[in-house]
Amino acid sequence: MNTNSINMRKPDSPTLRKKTEPYLYLLPTLLLMCVLLIIPIIMVIRYSFYDNVIINKNPVFVGLENFKLIFENSTFVVAVKNTAVFVGGSIVFHMILGLAFAVVLNTKYLHRRTKAVSRVLLALPWMFTASVIAILWKMMMNPNGVINYLLSVANLGGSHIEWLASRDFALFSITLINIWAGYPFYMVSLLAGLQGIPNDLHEAAAIDGANVSQRFFRVTLPQLKPIIISLVMLDFVWTIQQFALIWMTTGGGPINATEMMSTFIYKLGFSKYEYAQASASAVILLVVCTIVAIFYVRHQRGQE
Amino acid sequence: MLKLKAVHNKSLAMLMMALLLVLTACGSNNASPSGTSGSSGSPTSSGSSGSSGNSGGGSDITLEFQQWWGVELPDGALQEIVDGFTAQTGIKIKLLSNPYADTRTQIAAGAAAGTMADVVGLDGSWVYDFAKQGAIANLTALMQADGYDDSQLSDQIRVDGNTYMIPVVNFAYPMYVNLDLVNEAGVSIPANWTEFVNATKTIKEKTGKAGWAIPLSTESPSGIQNNFMSWLWASGGSMLKDGKPNLAGNADLIATLEFVKQLFDNGVVAQGAYAMKEPDMVEEFTNGRVAFMTDSLAHLTTIKSEAPDLNIDFIPIPVKDGYTGKSGMDVANWGIGIAENSKYKAEAMKFIEYMMSPEVNAKLAVLANAFPGNIHAQPDYPADNTLFLKAYDIYQAGYAINEFTGLPTSEELMRQFDEQLQLYLDGDTKTAAEMLEKTQEIWVKAFK
Numbered sequence: 001m002n003t004n005s006i007n008m009r010k011p012d013s014p015t016l017r018k019k020t021e022p023y024l025y026l027l028p029t030l031l032l033m034c035v036l037l038i039i040p041i042i043m044v045i046r047y048s049f050y051d052n053v054i055i056n057k058n059p060v061f062v063g064l065e066n067f068k069l070i071f072e073n074s075t076f077v078v079a080v081k082n083t084a085v086f087v088g089g090s091i092v093f094h095m096i097l098g099l100a101f102a103v104v105l106n107t108k109y110l111h112r113r114t115k116a117v118s119r120v121l122l123a124l125p126w127m128f129t130a131s132v133i134a135i136l137w138k139m140m141m142n143p144n145g146v147i148n149y150l151l152s153v154a155n156l157g158g159s160h161i162e163w164l165a166s167r168d169f170a171l172f173s174i175t176l177i178n179i180w181a182g183y184p185f186y187m188v189s190l191l192a193g194l195q196g197i198p199n200d201l202h203e204a205a206a207i208d209g210a211n212v213s214q215r216f217f218r219v220t221l222p223q224l225k226p227i228i229i230s231l232v233m234l235d236f237v238w239t240i241q242q243f244a245l246i247w248m249t250t251g252g253g254p255i256n257a258t259e260m261m262s263t264f265i266y267k268l269g270f271s272k273y274e275y276a277q278a279s280a281s282a283v284i285l286l287v288v289c290t291i292v293a294i295f296y297v298r299h300q301r302g303q304e
Numbered sequence: 305m306l307k308l309k310a311v312h313n314k315s316l317a318m319l320m321m322a323l324l325l326v327l328t329a330c331g332s333n334n335a336s337p338s339g340t341s342g343s344s345g346s347p348t349s350s351g352s353s354g355s356s357g358n359s360g361g362g363s364d365i366t367l368e369f370q371q372w373w374g375v376e377l378p379d380g381a382l383q384e385i386v387d388g389f390t391a392q393t394g395i396k397i398k399l400l401s402n403p404y405a406d407t408r409t410q411i412a413a414g415a416a417a418g419t420m421a422d423v424v425g426l427d428g429s430w431v432y433d434f435a436k437q438g439a440i441a442n443l444t445a446l447m448q449a450d451g452y453d454d455s456q457l458s459d460q461i462r463v464d465g466n467t468y469m470i471p472v473v474n475f476a477y478p479m480y481v482n483l484d485l486v487n488e489a490g491v492s493i494p495a496n497w498t499e500f501v502n503a504t505k506t507i508k509e510k511t512g513k514a515g516w517a518i519p520l521s522t523e524s525p526s527g528i529q530n531n532f533m534s535w536l537w538a539s540g541g542s543m544l545k546d547g548k549p550n551l552a553g554n555a556d557l558i559a560t561l562e563f564v565k566q567l568f569d570n571g572v573v574a575q576g577a578y579a580m581k582e583p584d585m586v587e588e589f590t591n592g593r594v595a596f597m598t599d600s601l602a603h604l605t606t607i608k609s610e611a612p613d614l615n616i617d618f619i620p621i622p623v624k625d626g627y628t629g630k631s632g633m634d635v636a637n638w639g640i641g642i643a644e645n646s647k648y649k650a651e652a653m654k655f656i657e658y659m660m661s662p663e664v665n666a667k668l669a670v671l672a673n674a675f676p677g678n679i680h681a682q683p684d685y686p687a688d689n690t691l692f693l694k695a696y697d698i699y700q701a702g703y704a705i706n707e708f709t710g711l712p713t714s715e716e717l718m719r720q721f722d723e724q725l726q727l728y729l730d731g732d733t734k735t736a737a738e739m740l741e742k743t744q745e746i747w748v749k750a751f752k
Contacts, residue, residue, distance in 0.1 A: 054416040055437040138584075143575035144593065165579035167730075251523020254578035255723045270409070271716045273433055 041286070047279035054275045066280035076281070078256050079264040086175050086260060087239045091232055093179040098186020098231075099224075103216075105187070106194040119191075126184035130244035137177045138164065138249055164250050167257040174249055174258055178242060186231055193227040194220065226299075233296040237289045261285055365651055366396040370410065371425030373638055373672070374401030381671050389658045395651050397423075415439030420643035422652045426469045428461050428639055428709025435463040436712070441642040443467040446653040457660065458677050461639060461710045471637035472659055473674035474704055475602045477530050478633065478695045479622075483615040485511050485595040493619050497535075497563050500596070500622040504572040507595045515572035517594045518564075519580040520726065525718040526582060529708050530634050532725070534598045536560045537632035537705045538621035544707050548751055552744040553737070559624060561728065561736035568729050578726055590614065600636065601695050602673055618695045620702075632705035633698070637677070675699055712750045720746045 048066055050059035070076050101122050105115050125133070140147050141163035148160045163173040197220060205215045221228075243262035246252065252263035261281065269278030374382040386397040400421055402410060408430055414420035415437055424440070434440045444466045447454050454460065454467075461469040481493065489507040494500040504515020519527040536543065541556030543549065551557060567573050574580070574588050582599070589597045590611045598621065607614065620631060640659060642652040658664055666681040668674075675696065676683055685692055708714045721743050728739040 054412065055433065057438060138579075142584075144588075160575050162576050162578070165576040170579070247523055250579055251521050253522035253723070253726075254520075255522075255726050267716070267719075271719065272713055273412075 044279045045283055045286075047276050048283045050276050052274065052276045053279070055273050059276070062276075066277050067284070069277055070280050070284065075256055075259060076261075076264060079259045079261050082171060082256075082258060083240060083260045085171060086178065086242070087236060089175045090178045090182060090239045091235050094183050094186045094235055095228070095232070097179065097183040098190055101183070101187045102190035102194055105191050122187060123184040125181050126188075128181070130181075131248065133177065133181050134245055134248035137173075137180075141173060165254055167254050170250050170254060170257045174246055177249065178239065178245060181245070182235065182239070185235070189227055189231055190224060193224045197223045229299055230296065233292055233299070236292055237296075240285065240289065364396070365648055366398050367423055367646075367648060367652055367655060368398045368400055368421035369423040369425075369655070370400040370402070370407060370414075370421035371638075372402055372404040372407045373425055374399055375403055377671050385659075385664060385668060386655075388664065389655055392658070393651075393654060395655070397655065411439060412437070415643070415645075418645050420645055422643055422646040422648055423655055424641050424643060426639040426641045428469065428471070428637055428706060429711070429714030431461045431469045431639070431641075431710050432463050432712045432714070434641075435468045438644055440468050441644045441646070441649055443470060443642065443653070443656075446642065446649060450650070450653055450657070452653075452657055456662075456678050456680050458679050459637075459704060463710055469639040469641045469709075470656060470660060471635075471639050471677045472665065473669050473672050473677055474635040474637045475600045475672075475674050476633050476635050476695060476699045476704070477534055477598050477600055478618045478698055479534075479620070480589060480597045480599055480607075481617050481619050482589065482592060482595050483617055484592065485513055489595075494622045495620075496622050496625045496627075498625050501563075501566055501570065504567060504595065505570050508570070508572045511595075513592070514574035514588070514594045515570075516567055516596045517574035517580070517585045517588050518577055519582050519585045520577045520722055521579050521581045521584075522719050522722055524581050525715065525722040527580075527585075528718040528721050528725070529706065530582070530600070530636070531585075531598045532560070532564065532721075533707070534621055534634045535563065537634060537707070538702075539624035539627045540629045540632065541624075542707065547710075549744055549747040551740040551747065554740060556624070557740055558736045561725070561739060563624075564725075565729055565736070598634070601692065604692060604695075605673060616691070618691060618698060620698050631702040633702050635675075635704040635706050637706075637709075638672070638674070675704075717747055717750060 047053045049061055049063060050056075051062045051065070053059050104110075105119055105122070107115075110118075128136070139145055142148075143160035143162055143165075147163065151161070161169060163169050201219050201223070202215055205219050210218060241262055242260065243266065246258055246260050246263055247266065250258040252259040252267065261284075265278050265281045265285070268274045268281060369386065371382075382401075383399060386399065390396050404427075407425060408427070411420060411424055411426075411430070411434065415434065420439065426434070426440070431440070443460075444462075447467070457470055458474070459471050460467040461471070485507055486493065486503070489503075489510040491503040491506050492499075494503045500516075507513060507515045518531040521527075533543065536556055539556065539560075541554075541560065543551060543554065543557060568577075574585070574594050576584070580588075585594070585597060586599060586603050586607065588594045589599070590607050592611070592614060607616065621633070623631060640656050642649055642656070646652055659668070660678050662676075662678050662681045665676045665678040666683040669676040669681060669683040670685055673692065685696065687693075708718065711717055724733065724739050724743040724746070727733045728736065733739045733742065
């Protein structure tokens with residue numbers, strides 16, 4: 001035994017410096033997230049338990065009173081219903097369109113260059129911000145706009161349809177806009193998934209006598225299942241918070257035909273100055289999103 | 305024990321990751337709209353919510369002036385005006401210029417955080433709520449302390465009898481008319497409601513274009529104030545009594561509602577009204593698709609530059625049949641107030657008096673294409689701007705009015721009226737009287 005060794009440290013035990021180094025790299029981001037996200041979230045949760053805040057110099061703790069008021073508010077019920085329709089419709093058609101385009105872009109029957117150009121064109125809606133999308137579609141859906149013009153030329157429409165101004169069409173219209181804006185995310189993710197499916201599986205299925213449709217449902221979809229579940233959860237969380245698009249197209253109207261939870265919260269806070277109730281509504285939304293996010297994380301960890 | 309700890313750690317880690325995921329989604333997905341009301345878009349210049357007011361040190365006082373005017377005036381114009389105050393008094397003015405929608409949010413946040421600028425640009429519809437919040441100072445007391453003669457002010461916005469905002473310049477809302485459509489249809493300029501109904505009907509039949517437009521989007525329900533109530537106010541009507549809602553049983557309002565419904569039922573109103581905002585209405589008019597439009601005089605320059613060949617004119621808003629009194633003209637204003645937490649209220653009052661002095665007020669009115677807030681100001685409007693001068697004549701023949709200024713949650717009141725109006729226009733609510741009773745019930749809650 002070498003008694004002259006002065007190195008008493010176990011060779012596998014990391015130094016304090018090595019232990020803290022990763023956290024030091026993370027520190028700037030963590031600080032930023034803390035100041036810009038964590039602290040405001042905690043403040044909003046706190047606000048939801050007071051009678052009113054910001055404009056009220058002496059807020060009084062009222063417990064769950066604000067939550068009770070929100071659940072009793074008829075506009076909140078309408079907002080939840082509209083949000084459910086908007087989110088459900090968006091997710092379903094994001095999936096259908098995204099998968100369809102991904103399959104087309106993955107096909108061996110198109111030239112590589114055609115696929116490359118198509119990929120860029122089909123992904124374009126995703127590049128625009130909500131402001132640009134809202135302005136674009138407002139112009140197209142104007143009663144004197146290009147959509148009504150094309151419908152009248154094709155003899156498909158009667159007099160000008162008020163896509164965004166009619167209670168019958170407004171929710172459908174903004175859901176359509178959101179579907180258009182969001183399908184590229186699905187398309188790109190599913191395309192990556194499709195390209196990751198080994199060809200052997202398709203070949204083996206073909207040898208076993210499976211036709212195109214059977215291969216799609218029995219081989220392709222099961223292989224894509226983990227990605228699909230992730231996409232659905234993320235899309236749910238993002239779409240349920242959609243505000244800019246709805247605000248800039250219809251503002252929640254006509255009357256409350258397109259009132260969403262996001263516009264409901266905004267009007268409570270910035271129009272009615274009921275910041276505590278707006279905070280309570282925001283907390284409800286946060287809880288819903290967090291529940292979904294927990295399932296998402298469990299799903300991701302399950303995959304690992 | 306170790307296993308329990310591991311499970312606990314795992315759950316905690318999962319919850320943290322879930323929260324981070326949600327928060328990241330919040331941060332990455334929500335593109336903030338540009339320029340919409342109330343958005344927290346980034347300031348255009350050095351204006352954030354302002355530091356703790358000013359950098360006072362010895363006799364060197366700097367007042368911070370938060371407003372949106374600098375953004376809407378020619379470059380450097382506002383700075384030149386405030387430099388005149390500095391030259392007179394030695395007090396410096398630091399301009400914090402942001403878009404209009406951001407200014408309201410920043411004042412509310414600044415008041416709560418105690419970081420408001422000393423002097424703030426205000427819209428009349430914000431005054432009540434900021435006064436109740438204790439964000440803005442009582443100007444009546446400051447004017448009295450200074451011995452200021454307030455009879456020269458065209459208007460003062462009061463809450464509980466005290467002034468909190470002084471309109472610096474007024475943007476009037478006259479009626480624009482597309483003379484080409486009027487001539488094509490062979491109608492004459494209407495002077496009352498019956499003539500207006502007939503003229504718009506003929507214009508629609510002969511030209512296919514809309515006779516009138518009203519922006520009723522609930523995102524920005526200013527159409528209720530500027531386009532709907534203009535009819536009421538032009539015929540001497542009022543929606544308030546002693547500062548409180550007087551909607552139910554209001555004969556003038558019932559008549560106005562029935563008149564507007566008639567226009568809708570005749571199909572002469574520009575389509576898409578329920579999703580239309582003021583800029584959309586202006587676009588319809590500029591593109592020659594609307595014959596008559598009540599709109600801000602501030603848009604005249606834009607309309608003329610976008611459609612130089614458009615043959616337009618201003619007319620007095622047609623009045624209710626048989627009405628012979630003076631007509632009220634809707635105005636929006638650039639108002640000014642002082643922060644309650646300002647350490648230099650007396651100096652801030654001096655600055656307001658400077659901005660309201662006849663010479664400075666006149667200069668600002670010309671630059672902004674607006675009407676002065678000081679009744680003695682003599683703006684030197686360009687003589688070749690005949691249309692603007694005609695609008696000014698119409699304005700001076702009547703009186704300025706905007707009953708929404710100084711009301712609690714003004715924008716929300718407009719939105720509530722808008723929603724009830726839509727229900728009435730669509731036939732869900734059968735009569736105008738019923739619509740007004742429902743709206744009154746909703747409105748009074750805000751006045752408690």
